[in-house]
Amino acid sequence: MELQGRHLIDPNDLTLEEIQTIIDLGLKIYNNPTNYAELCKGKILGTLFYEPSTRTRLSFESAMLRMGGSILGFSDASTSSVKKGETVADTIRVMDDYADILVMRHPREGAPKLASQFSTVPIINGGDGGHQHPTQTLTDLITIQYYKNEINNLKVAFCGDLLFGRTVHSLLKTLSRYPNMSFILISPPELKIPYHLRDEILQNHNVEIIETHCLETYMPEIDILYMTRIQKERFFNEEDYVKLKDSYILNREKLQSAKEDMLVLHPLPRVNEISYDVDQDPRGKYFDQAKLGVYVRMALMALLLGVVESC
Amino acid sequence: MELQGRHLIDPNDLTLEEIQTIIDLGLKIYNNPTNYAELCKGKILGTLFYEPSTRTRLSFESAMLRMGGSILGFSDASTSSVKKGETVADTIRVMDDYADILVMRHPREGAPKLASQFSTVPIINGGDGGHQHPTQTLTDLITIQYYKNEINNLKVAFCGDLLFGRTVHSLLKTLSRYPNMSFILISPPELKIPYHLRDEILQNHNVEIIETHCLETYMPEIDILYMTRIQKERFFNEEDYVKLKDSYILNREKLQSAKEDMLVLHPLPRVNEISYDVDQDPRGKYFDQAKLGVYVRMALMALLLGVVESC
Amino acid sequence: MELQGRHLIDPNDLTLEEIQTIIDLGLKIYNNPTNYAELCKGKILGTLFYEPSTRTRLSFESAMLRMGGSILGFSDASTSSVKKGETVADTIRVMDDYADILVMRHPREGAPKLASQFSTVPIINGGDGGHQHPTQTLTDLITIQYYKNEINNLKVAFCGDLLFGRTVHSLLKTLSRYPNMSFILISPPELKIPYHLRDEILQNHNVEIIETHCLETYMPEIDILYMTRIQKERFFNEEDYVKLKDSYILNREKLQSAKEDMLVLHPLPRVNEISYDVDQDPRGKYFDQAKLGVYVRMALMALLLGVVESC
Numbered sequence: 001m002e003l004q005g006r007h008l009i010d011p012n013d014l015t016l017e018e019i020q021t022i023i024d025l026g027l028k029i030y031n032n033p034t035n036y037a038e039l040c041k042g043k044i045l046g047t048l049f050y051e052p053s054t055r056t057r058l059s060f061e062s063a064m065l066r067m068g069g070s071i072l073g074f075s076d077a078s079t080s081s082v083k084k085g086e087t088v089a090d091t092i093r094v095m096d097d098y099a100d101i102l103v104m105r106h107p108r109e110g111a112p113k114l115a116s117q118f119s120t121v122p123i124i125n126g127g128d129g130g131h132q133h134p135t136q137t138l139t140d141l142i143t144i145q146y147y148k149n150e151i152n153n154l155k156v157a158f159c160g161d162l163l164f165g166r167t168v169h170s171l172l173k174t175l176s177r178y179p180n181m182s183f184i185l186i187s188p189p190e191l192k193i194p195y196h197l198r199d200e201i202l203q204n205h206n207v208e209i210i211e212t213h214c215l216e217t218y219m220p221e222i223d224i225l226y227m228t229r230i231q232k233e234r235f236f237n238e239e240d241y242v243k244l245k246d247s248y249i250l251n252r253e254k255l256q257s258a259k260e261d262m263l264v265l266h267p268l269p270r271v272n273e274i275s276y277d278v279d280q281d282p283r284g285k286y287f288d289q290a291k292l293g294v295y296v297r298m299a300l301m302a303l304l305l306g307v308v309e310s311c
Numbered sequence: 312m313e314l315q316g317r318h319l320i321d322p323n324d325l326t327l328e329e330i331q332t333i334i335d336l337g338l339k340i341y342n343n344p345t346n347y348a349e350l351c352k353g354k355i356l357g358t359l360f361y362e363p364s365t366r367t368r369l370s371f372e373s374a375m376l377r378m379g380g381s382i383l384g385f386s387d388a389s390t391s392s393v394k395k396g397e398t399v400a401d402t403i404r405v406m407d408d409y410a411d412i413l414v415m416r417h418p419r420e421g422a423p424k425l426a427s428q429f430s431t432v433p434i435i436n437g438g439d440g441g442h443q444h445p446t447q448t449l450t451d452l453i454t455i456q457y458y459k460n461e462i463n464n465l466k467v468a469f470c471g472d473l474l475f476g477r478t479v480h481s482l483l484k485t486l487s488r489y490p491n492m493s494f495i496l497i498s499p500p501e502l503k504i505p506y507h508l509r510d511e512i513l514q515n516h517n518v519e520i521i522e523t524h525c526l527e528t529y530m531p532e533i534d535i536l537y538m539t540r541i542q543k544e545r546f547f548n549e550e551d552y553v554k555l556k557d558s559y560i561l562n563r564e565k566l567q568s569a570k571e572d573m574l575v576l577h578p579l580p581r582v583n584e585i586s587y588d589v590d591q592d593p594r595g596k597y598f599d600q601a602k603l604g605v606y607v608r609m610a611l612m613a614l615l616l617g618v619v620e621s622c
Numbered sequence: 623m624e625l626q627g628r629h630l631i632d633p634n635d636l637t638l639e640e641i642q643t644i645i646d647l648g649l650k651i652y653n654n655p656t657n658y659a660e661l662c663k664g665k666i667l668g669t670l671f672y673e674p675s676t677r678t679r680l681s682f683e684s685a686m687l688r689m690g691g692s693i694l695g696f697s698d699a700s701t702s703s704v705k706k707g708e709t710v711a712d713t714i715r716v717m718d719d720y721a722d723i724l725v726m727r728h729p730r731e732g733a734p735k736l737a738s739q740f741s742t743v744p745i746i747n748g749g750d751g752g753h754q755h756p757t758q759t760l761t762d763l764i765t766i767q768y769y770k771n772e773i774n775n776l777k778v779a780f781c782g783d784l785l786f787g788r789t790v791h792s793l794l795k796t797l798s799r800y801p802n803m804s805f806i807l808i809s810p811p812e813l814k815i816p817y818h819l820r821d822e823i824l825q826n827h828n829v830e831i832i833e834t835h836c837l838e839t840y841m842p843e844i845d846i847l848y849m850t851r852i853q854k855e856r857f858f859n860e861e862d863y864v865k866l867k868d869s870y871i872l873n874r875e876k877l878q879s880a881k882e883d884m885l886v887l888h889p890l891p892r893v894n895e896i897s898y899d900v901d902q903d904p905r906g907k908y909f910d911q912a913k914l915g916v917y918v919r920m921a922l923m924a925l926l927l928g929v930v931e932s933c
Contacts, residue, residue, distance in 0.1 A: 037353050042659055044687050046680070054385050055405060058357070062409035065355050065381040070687040074676050074697065075385065086891035094677060094890065097913040098684035268405065269397035291408040348664050365696050366716060369668075373720035376666050376692040386696065579716065580708035602719040 004306030007116040007123045011134045011174045019174075023142045025299035025308065030146075030292065033066065039298075039307050040069030046099030047073030048091070048115075049126070050106040055268065056126050056135070059290070060103050063297035072099065089118045096121045101305055104128075122304040130166050136267055137170045138300065139293035143285060144224060146292060147263050151175070155221055157184040160228035160248055160273060162193040167267040168228055169197055176201045182208035184218045188244045190236060215247055219257045225250070227266045227286075229273050251275035255283060265289050315617030318427040318434045322445045322485045330485075334453045336610035336619065341457075341603065344377065350609075350618050351380030357410030358384030359402070359426075360437070361417040366579065367437050367446070370601070371414050374608035383410065400429045407432045412616055415439075433615040441477050447578055448481045449611060450604035454596060455535060457603060458574050462486070466532055468495040471539035471559055471584060473504040478578040479539055480508055487512045493519035495529045499555045501547060526558055530568045536561070538577045538597075540584050562586035566594060576600050626928030629738040629745045633756045633796045641796075645764045647921035647930065652768075652914065655688065661929050662691030668721030669695030670713070670737075671748070672728040677890065678748050678757070681912070682725050685919035694721065711740045718743045723927055726750075744926040752788050758889055759792045760922065761915035765907060766846060768914060769885050773797070777843055779806040782850035782870055782895060784815040789889040790850055791819055798823045804830035806840045810866045812858060837869055841879045847872070849888045849908075851895050873897035877905060887911050 003018060014022070029036045045064040047057050052075055061071045088106070092115045095102060102119065104112045105126035112125035127133040144151050156175060158168050162185055172193075175181050183201075185193050192211065201207060212218065219225075230248055232241050249272060250264065266274060266286040278284045302308045314329060325333070340347045356375040358368050363386055372382045399417070403426045406413055413430065415423045416437040423436035438444040455462050467486060469479050473496055483504070486492050494512075496504050503522065512518060523529065530536075541559055543552050560583060561575065577585060577597040589595045613619045625640060636644070651658045667686040669679050674697055683693045710728070714737045717724060724741065726734045727748040734747035749755040766773050778797060780790050784807055794815070797803050805823075807815050814833065823829060834840065841847075852870055854863050871894060872886065888896060888908040900906045924930045 042688075042690075044684060058383055058385075058406070058409045061383040062355060065383060066353075068353075070381075070692075071383065072680055072683040072687060072693065074680075085893045090890070090892060093909045094912045095680070097909075097916055098680050268401070270401060271396045287404045287408075290405045294408055369694055369696075369717070369720050372694040373666060376694060377664075379664075381692075382694065579712070581712060582707045598715045598719075601716045605719055 003303040005122060006304055007112075007119070008134050008300065008304070009113045009116055009123070009125045010132050011137045011170055013134070016177060019138070019141060022138060022296060022299045022303060023145050025303065026138075026142050026292070026296040027146060029298050030295040036067055036298065036302070038068040039302055040064060040067035040305065043067075043069040043101070043305055043307070044099040045069060045071045045073075045301065046095050046102045047071065047075070047126075048095060048102055048104040048106075049073065049075045050077040050104070050111070052076055053105050053127060055290075056105060056133075057103075059293050060124075060126065060135075060297055060301075063294050063301060066294070067298055067302060088115050092118045092123075095119075101301055124300070124304070127166070130164060133166050133170055135293070135297055135300065136167050137174050138296045139289060140167075140171050140226070140265060140267075141174065142292045142296040143265060143289040144263070146288075147261075147285060148223070151178045153180040154223040155182050155184065156224045156226065157186055157218060157222045158226045158228070159186040159215055159250070160230050161191045162187040162228075163191045165228045168193075168226065171226065172197070173201065176207045183210070184222065185209060185211045186213065186215050186218075186248075187211075188213055188230075188240070188248075190240065191230065213244075213247075215250070216254060216257070219254065220259065222258060222262055224263045224265060225258070227264060227270075227273055229269075229271050249273055249275060250278055252277040252281060255281060258283065314614040316433060317615055318423075318430070319445050319611065319615070320424045320427055320434070320436045321443050322448045322481055324445070327488060330449070330452060333449060333607060333610045333614060334456050336614065337449075337453050337603070337607040338457060340609050341606040347378055347609065347613070349379040350613055351375060351378035351616065354378075354380040354412070354616055354618070355410040356380060356382045356384075356612065357406050357413045358382065358386070358437075359406060359413055359415040359417075360384065360386045361388040361415070361422070363387055364416050364438060366601070367416060367444075368414075370604050371435075371437065371446075371608055371612075374605050374612060377605070378609055378613060399426050403429045403434075406430075412612055435611070435615070438477070441475060444477050444481055446604070446608055446611065447478050448485050449607045450600060451478075451482045451537070451576060451578075452485065453603045453607040454576060454600040455574070457599075458572075458596060459534070462489045464491040465534040466493050466495065467535045467537065468497055468529065468533045469504075469537045469539070470497040470526055470561070471541050472502045473498040473539075474502040476539045479504075479537065482537065483508070483512065487518045494521070495533065496520060496522045497524065497526050497529075497559075498522075499524055499541075499551070499559075501551065502541065524558075526561070527565060527568070530565065531570065533569060533573055535574045535576060536569070538575060538581075538584055540580075540582050560584055560586060561589055563588040563592060566592055569594065625925040627744060628926055629734075629741070630756050630922065630926070631735045631738055631745070631747045632754050633759045633792055635756070638799060641760070641763060644760060644918060644921045644925060645767050647925065648760075648764050648914070648918040649768060651920050652917040658689055658920065658924070660690040661924055662686060662689035662927065665689075665691040665723070665927055665929070666721040667691060667693045667695075667923065668717050668724045669693060669697070669748075670717060670724055670726040670728075671695065671697045672699040672726070672733070674698055675727050675749060677912075678727060678755075679725075681915050682746075682748065682757075682919055682923075685916050685923060688916070689920055689924065710737050714740045714745075717741075723923055746922070746926070749788070752786060755788050755792055757915070757919055757922065758789050759796050760918045761911060762789075762793045762848070762887060762889075763796070764914045764918040765887060765911040766885070768910075769883075769907060770845070773800045775802040776845040777804050777806065778846045778848065779808055779840060779844045780815075780848045780850070781808040781837055781872075782852050783813045784809040784850075785813045787850045790815075790848065793848065795819070795823065798829045805832070806844065807831060807833045808835065808837050808840075808870075809833075810835055810852075810862070810870075812862065813852065835866075835869075837872070838876060838879070841876065842881065844880060844884055846885045846887060847880070849886065849892075849895055851891075851893050871895055871897060872900055874899040874903060877903060880905065
């Protein structure tokens with residue numbers, strides 16, 4: 001398997017074929033988990049969380065345990081040797097003896113990349129600063145695949161904080177590599193997608209982008225609505241925030257004009273940008289998305305570890 | 312098994328027959344642990360500790376590991392998504408994908424109850440504020456069963472802080488459901504059992520209650536002496552504390568007038584309310600109690616998971 | 623096996639024959655790990671870290687997981703019952719029900735010794751204050767055995783902080799029990815080995831000691847160079863520190879006069895006392911040392927647990 005022994009730092013490390021391999025295996029495991037319950041027996045996942053992230057860490061840990069493997073690690077840099085001034089490179093050269101695969105979350109951009117240059121075992125980037133979070137992107141993609149059958153010819157709207165949102169940037173860049181995609185970028189002017197990213201996507205790919213500040217206008221056309229959290233502190237003044245905050249709360253009323261089979265996704269945690277009344281709407285798939293995230297991580301780790309011959 | 316898929320939030324969630332089922336299975340496992348060493352193979356316990364409690368957490372973790380299952384979770388809310396403002400309901404809807412059974416400790420009363428309304432897997436209350444701690448009660452009950460053979464016709468004394476002690480309230484309410492029980496409540500006046508609880512027990516059940524401030528008076532009659540810690544800060548003035556503190560320290564001398572087969576129990580941690588010289592007395596069973604607590608938790612989880620056909 | 627059920631608090635608890643038994647088993651596991659992958663199935667390691675030490679904790683956890691066992695514990699006293707005022711003795715009497723073997727790191731000298739007096743399961747000292755760290759010594763010894771084939775007739779240099787370094791004291795005392803050893807102690811005058819330790823070694827053993835402040839003088843004679851970190855705050859004045867700090871940084875240039883088969887060891891974490899250019903030199907064995915540390919801990923735990931009949 002060509003993925004064996006590789007690292008995953010950036011979604012761009014993977015070809016679309018490789019992504020498809022991971023997604024397909026993830027869905028196979030999802031449909032028949034007992035077949036894979038011993039796949040990683042004797043394997044150890046090391047979780048190196050230099051900043052806390054319960055959800056990402058536990059998703060990986062659950063994925064490894066559900067394949068019969070074991071877990072060790074730390075969930076907080078304050079209890080790690082980093083306090084004694086050790087470099088990431090040195091930590092990795094020890095940790096790769098303790099575990100067979102490592103997932104690293106780090107507040108500094110590029111730390112997992114650096115780690116991968118010193119590790120003898122696969123390193124997965126579990127989020128580095130505002131930079132990349134490739135397994136969130138894989139989670140988003142497996143969810144789209146599961147509900148839409150293929151990732152092709154879709155109108156995907158991103159709503160909320162498009163300026164700082166690492167998740168949005170990663171997914172947007174990756175989706176723009178797929179055929180026939182168009183994007184609706186919904187945000188207040190203060191939180192628009194960075195120019196360089198928009199230009200990168202537009203120049204390199206045959207995609208369509210619409211930028212708007214209004215959530216409702218394009219609702220009837222959207223296939224996938226990807227919501228993100230807007231943080232009050234990102235606004236320049238209180239007045240702007242008060243004016244805008246309600247426009248970006250998705251509720252059941254606003255969903256009335258949407259397609260029957262639109263998907264509402266969210267990387268979670270949700271604060272108040274999706275009302276609780278959407279939870280009962282069949283279009284709200286954000287919790288299913290979190291669940292599928294476990295399976296895509298199972299597939300990813302199994303492939304990087306080389307414990308499956310083929311998918 | 313009728314316990315499969317259920318939650319345990321409050322000891323009152325269980326009938327006396329159900330409690331007996333759990334205790335009987337716990338003792339069977341205690342007597343022959345190797346028979347049950349693979350009972351939970353492939354199952355994952357998630358420990359959601361929004362406030363630290365090493366003893367309770369590790370007791371559950373040991374219980375799951377000793378049945379061949381796995382564990383994941385967090386031991387401190389400061390490393391969890393709660394910091395980002397996520398509700399308990401949302402956290403549970405993700406966590407129930409990561410684990411097959413969850414134990415939750417939370418500083419807020421009612422949080423585990425709320426969690427159980429959103430969870431697709433069994434939730435066990437591992438202590439919520441000053442409210443309930445049902446597996447401590449099960450631990451107390453299995454210990455009484457083990458040493459007294461049945462929970463019937465016993466004179467049980469509770470000594471120490473009866474006003475704030477969650478453990479005492481839970482056990483007292485549960486024991487009052489058993490036949491022919493009588494209770495001696497020993498505390499300083501400032502730390503008497505709350506009226507409403509006393510009245511609830513007296514009105515609903517055919518039990519006898521004696522309230523006293525003296526540890527020694529009834530010593531010769533007691534079958535089970537349940538000690539708790541008295542915290543200095545609970546007293547209204549230093550003088551009262553100094554006056555009383557020594558009366559509630561159990562030592563070997565005070566045990567001289569007690570029955571040969573009286574049990575001394577304590578939920579632990581003990582600070583100084585039981586002298587170390589009692590540790591060597593065969594009546595001191597508080598460490599055996601902690602040990603039996605692992606087995607009753609094994610039984611409880613096995614039954615909630617439905618991995619045993621019958622006990 | 624005579625090691626079954628024993629504690630390891632101080633390297634002196636072990637005879638040289640017992641150390642050899644542990645090392646030999648460690649190397650057997652290293653050479654054929656799959657033979658031992660189920661050795662500790664059903665066994666639980668409890669990690670009681672009253673102060674953080676990621677490296678030591680994870681090395682033990684990896685060792686237990688690689689033998690098919692399980693792990694539980696705490697990595698920080700702030701989340702343990704110690705906060706409620708419980709004594710180490712009481713904590714141990716509960717923890718020994720939760721696990722089959724315990725490793726304890728504690729800031730207070732003697733705490734693991736005390737714990738061992740109350741525990742019904744083996745206790746391993748994972749470091750107590752500035753006192754002992756016996757599994758680091760075993761790690762150092764297995765590395766010397768691996769690369770030198772026997773621990774005999776070696777010239778071992780220790781360089782850096784010889785006054786406060788627990789690791790150095792432990793290893794030096796243990797090596798001085800082996801035949802035909804000589805030691806070169808390289809440090810600034812402020813950080814010389816304590817008199818009592820030097821005298822103890824010189825009086826009790828037929829060993830040779832040279833004390834010097836110069837790293838280069840004896841370089842050509844050294845078989846093993848054990849580097850340690852010099853902490854700026856240990857110096858009496860800035861001037862002395864600036865003067866000395868560079869003399870104790872090992873780099874490739876200084877290695878030119880050394881034997882081809884000299885070993886450079888370091889307990890890690892390294893800060894800057896070994897330049898990164900030494901990492902590529904075949905003599906730099908500090909990361910191999912960390913790796914071998916996992917295997918010697920596997921052997922130690924297997925023997926204390928009595929799960930191997932003979933080595």
